[in-house]
Amino acid sequence: MQEETLWISKAREGDQKAFRALYDLHVTPLFRFLRQFTSETAEVEEWVQRTFVKAFEHLGSFDGRARFSTWLFTLGINEMRMDRRRAQRAPFGPIAEEDVSSSSIGPEEFEWDETMRVWMRDLDETKRAVFVLYEVEGYSHAEIAEMLGVGESTSRTILSRTKRYLKDRWRNEGIKR
Amino acid sequence: MIEPRQFYTPNDLPTAGSKKRMWRGIERGISPRRASLLFIADRRSFAYGMAAMVLLYLATVGGVTVVKQLVERAQPAELKVDGAYESAISAFERVMPSVVATASKTPPEPGRLASRQEQLRLLDAAISDLRRQTNGVDLSPLTRERLRQLYSIKLQILQQMIEQGEIEL
Numbered sequence A: 001m002q003e004e005t006l007w008i009s010k011a012r013e014g015d016q017k018a019f020r021a022l023y024d025l026h027v028t029p030l031f032r033f034l035r036q037f038t039s040e041t042a043e044v045e046e047w048v049q050r051t052f053v054k055a056f057e058h059l060g061s062f063d064g065r066a067r068f069s070t071w072l073f074t075l076g077i078n079e080m081r082m083d084r085r086r087a088q089r090a091p092f093g094p095i096a097e098e099d100v101s102s103s104s105i106g107p108e109e110f111e112w113d114e115t116m117r118v119w120m121r122d123l124d125e126t127k128r129a130v131f132v133l134y135e136v137e138g139y140s141h142a143e144i145a146e147m148l149g150v151g152e153s154t155s156r157t158i159l160s161r162t163k164r165y166l167k168d169r170w171r172n173e174g175i176k177r
Numbered sequence B: 001m002i003e004p005r006q007f008y009t010p011n012d013l014p015t016a017g018s019k020k021r022m023w024r025g026i027e028r029g030i031s032p033r034r035a036s037l038l039f040i041a042d043r044r045s046f047a048y049g050m051a052a053m054v055l056l057y058l059a060t061v062g063g064v065t066v067v068k069q070l071v072e073r074a075q076p077a078e079l080k081v082d083g084a085y086e087s088a089i090s091a092f093e094r095v096m097p098s099v100v101a102t103a104s105k106t107p108p109e110p111g112r113l114a115s116r117q118e119q120l121r122l123l124d125a126a127i128s129d130l131r132r133q134t135n136g137v138d139l140s141p142l143t144r145e146r147l148r149q150l151y152s153i154k155l156q157i158l159q160q161m162i163e164q165g166e167i168e169l
Helices: A001-012 A014-036 A041-059 A068-087 A115-120 A125-136 A140-146 A152-174 B018-074 B077-095 B099-103 B112-132 B140-164
Strands: none
Touching: A001 A014, A014 A041, A014 A068, A014 B018, A014 B112, A041 A068, A068 A140, A115 A152, A125 A152, A140 A152, A152 B077, B018 B140, B099 B112, B112 B140
């Protein structure tokens, strides 16, 4: 972590080697996360490149209050959203307020199963993003809220609904497999 | 919490080639930015330099003006009068057509004209000599008086030439 802080401060001064170190540290998590939203490898590569270029250009605006990875993921998600808007594909935005009222599902009630992977594709991108960021990448709801531009409680509700959806579907279809 | 290794497939991960390719793209993207940062820094220091130069120029002009005013204020009254007298004669000479040039076009008494021209030439030479000697610092009353006399004579001659139509205005 201290090393990362040092790289950030050096990269801010234009040190490309320090920025390369930051790239090596964060490229895989960012790539694998963004990969969940497209089947085109070239598209993910494009988003990742643009994200890092933006990060280098705006390193001065990174105040260190959030984790660097949170900031980087926010940039990455924005790049993806921009492409989505340009291509007029399915919207990737905050869900409506009326959706944010659902029964919750506790962590003990959900268990990941490989078969759920397929159904992940049926989820809208916001739900998919919240699920992966929280359950796989280990970000908090506060961090996810910042990345996606939603409220923290919204993030919790989305996660809960997503897990319930996956669990219900697994009960109905997965067990039969 | 799901282990990333459990969740992601090998297809989700970037290959070594993919990482290299992306870094090359990033390098291309950030290199001009570095050059541009350098350019901005240069431009900024250039602007600072220019601003400093303008300030220095204004300060110098201000300083020179103040010193000049102080020196002028410190001048004795006699020297100021001399200066004013010289300026007046110079202004008069500037608005007067050249006597030598116009005299030839205005006969009728070529002998008298030639004599006046000679007088003026001698007066100019004497004034020049005295100015050179005083060099603007000699405040001897005798010299000042002599200069005034010479100017006065010159003005009288010029006045006569104008009145008698020997100079075309």
